[in-house]
Amino acid sequence: MIFSSLSYFFGFLVLAFALAESLVSNEDIYLGTHNASSILETRNIWFVTFTKSGEAFKEFDDMWEATxxxxxxxxxxxxLCDLEFEFCKSQGVLEYPQIVVLRNGVWMRNVLDDSNHSVRSTLEFIEAHVTPCEMEFFKSGFKCLTEEKYEGEHLDSQEAVFELEEDESWKRVNTLRKPCPDCFQWEPIWLSITRNVAEELTMGYVNCDAEEELCAYYEVNKFPTFIAFQQLDALKYEGPLDYRELLHYANQLASYKTLHIQPQEIELVEGLYPTFFIFFHDYALTLEDEQSIKRMELYLAGNAPLFQSDSTTLANRYGVHTFPAFVSVRNGEPFLYHANTPRQFRSHERVRNWIRQASIPLVSELSPSNCHKMLGRQLSVIALLNPESETYLEDRASLLKLGKHWFQFQKRRERNFISHQRVKKYTALTKAKRSKDSKKIKRIKYSVVEHPIFTESVSFLWTDSTVWQTWLLTNLGYSENLINKVTVFIIDNEREVFYTQGQDGRPLELDEPSLFSTLTAILDNAHTISHQNMGKATICGGKAYNRSVYFKPFIYCLILFLSCIMIILLIQKRRRSQPPRTQPILGFMDFHPLLTVKAD
Incomplete structure (x- = not known):
């Protein structure tokens, strides 16, 4: 019995050592779906051959083995892709034979395929993907004693290892974490995008398990996250996680450039683009201005074109009187970037937040691609138009006119508000000077006048009524016939309610006085106008974010906790109000109060 147990034990040790030897030697391991984690979860560098069984690619295999x-x-x-077709497809490998490098569980960009499999090219392929320490280990088996010397060494540019450098090239990075359940399926998609833009962009991966400080610095909280870098500036991709959208965005990054614009071209540009940006400068374009343009290119890629101009004619057209200046032109209306100091003018965060607002047109078509972007505003005015109607173009022009007039109306409100705030400030300053209170004078003098933005509270949208009829019935419960007339809705994105009637109780129409009065009343006091609750979905589809549902468990726990505290306090108060009990005799035993203890 003991002998048989020992034999089983030694047999197990032999198998274990054989498996360990196969993992550290050059003996081939056949990879598939069942054992992919054996190398995907290691931190070593692997050279993986995607091929077929049989004699189909024997010459390629023999060349690799010999080299x-x-x-x-x-x-x-x-x-063996003929036996593991689904695994090869999931890794983005559709053509073989080819050899792909796996480093730290991440597939590298460069591959060695059948078109270039000479001895020299194979050796160059291996040497390009390993550090000197790894090369020494692969040759002799001895680990490099000065490995820390090469930790910061930059590998070949074809690697997916990403390092931040202050250069002028574009970089785009996919950050991932291994426990992420969806990150594995994104690897072939990322590899395909990389091959399309490899000449223009430097693509790479960052494993947030190994680079926690880097991911924390750029506030990477969900995975996968796609980030674009220009020098040390970074911008997260916030669009839909779709292959076509990601590829389109990558191509936009690769080809985006700032163009010079002349006064005679402005009419054509306004007709082509509902939103575009202009950087105005004088004849002396400084290094800081060039850096600002580069930063704007990063923020605007995929959103709107960027032009630069030193023309005083264009500057006067859009109300620019000081240089340099950023201007967003939306449906022909200028929207200036305000900054009181040069530091504010070049602040990354302020510029990025301004672009998020200024890149949305005043009036645009409601579509799945821009739907979520519109939710950043409090109200959405949606006009349902029928393309087959005779008044279709006229209705669109009326909506565009309404959007422009609302923008101008809100700009006047902003100017009046700022003027009123300045009058209050200087009136208080005059009173303080009369009282000769130096501290109060200094406090009022250096106080900042508030500059609210009223123009970004409402978005004007139009869409096809025949397409959205089902959506209205499902989400709003609105089942009236919308084919033969223009229907206008006002949706409150924060409160998740919608309005079909104006302040006067009549149905909403493309009428400026009634629509503007209704919008102003909703913004000032939303409860003054009758509204209806939205259905199960939001304006963009999907479940609505019902705050009461998400906060109910927290509220219940808070009430339970407060109840326990109240009960404890009441018990303690009741104990204090009761007469004190007889002190226990001998410190540990209670006796009847009439009992007398006598000592012998």
Whole structure:
């Protein structure tokens, strides 16, 4: 019995050592769906051959075996794609044979395919993907004693290892964490995008398990997250996680450039783009101005075109009197970037927040791509138009006119508000000077006048009524016939309610006085106008964010906690109000109060 147990134990040790030896030697490991985690979860570098079984690619396999024999300790694995077709497809490998490098669980960009499999190209392929320490280990099996010397060494530019450098090239990074359940399926998508823009962009991965400080610095909280870098400036991709959208955004980054614009071209540009940006400067374009333009290119790629001009004619057209200046032109209406100091003018966060507001047109078509962007505003005016109607173009022009007039109306409100605040400030300053209170004078003198933005509270949208009829019935419960007339809704995105009637109780129409009075009343006091609750979905589809549902458990726990505290306080108060009990005799035993204890 003991002998048989020992034999089983020694047999297990032999198998374990054999498996360990296969993992550290150049013996091939056949990889598939069942054992992919064996190398995907390691921190070693692997050379993985995607090929077919049989004699189909024997010449390619023999060439790799002969070349890699110079590195006895090279980690190598094979995938037979005719037997593991789904695994190869999931990794983005549709053509084989090819050899792909896996480093720290991440597929590298460069591959060695059948078109270039000479001895020299194979050796160059291996040497380009390993550090000197790894090269020494693969040849001799001895670990490099000065490994820290090469930790910061930059690898070949074809690697997906990402390092931040202060250069002028674009970089785009996918940050991932291994426990992320969806990150694995994004690897072939990211590899495909990388191959499309490899010449224009430097693409890479950041594993947030290994680079926690870097991910924390750029506030990466969800995975996968896609970030674009220009020098040390970073911008998160906030669009839909779709292959076409990501590829389109990557191509926009790769080809985005600032163009010079002349006064005679402005009419054409306004007709082509509902929103575009202009950087105005004088004849002396400083280094700081060039850096600001580069930063704007990063923020505007995929959103709107950027132009630059030194024309005083264009500057006067858009109300620019000081240089440099940023202007957003939305449906022909200028929207200036205000800054009191040069530091504010070049503040990354202020510029980025301003672009988020200024890149949305005053009037635009409601579509799935821009729907979530519109939710950043409090109210949305939606006009349902029928393309087959004779008044279709006239209705669109009326809505555009309403959007422009609302913008101008709100700009006047802003100017009046700022003027009123300044009058209050200087009136208080005059009174303080009369009282000769130096501290009060200094406090009022250096106080900042508030500059509210009223123009970004409402978005004007139009869409096809025939397409959105089902959406209205499902989400709003509105089932009237919308085919033959223009229907206007006002949706409160914060309160998740909608309005179909104006302040006068009549149905909403494309009429400026009644619509503007209704919008002003809703913004000032939303409860003065009758409204209806939205259905189960939001304006963009999907479940609505019902705050009461999400906060109910927290409220219940808070009430329970406060109840326990109140009960404890009442018990303590009741105990204090009761007469004191007889002190226990001998410190540990209670006796009847009439009992007398006598000592012997």
């Amino acid at each position: 890699s024999s110079a590195y006895p300790n090279l980690h190598h694995a094979k995938v």
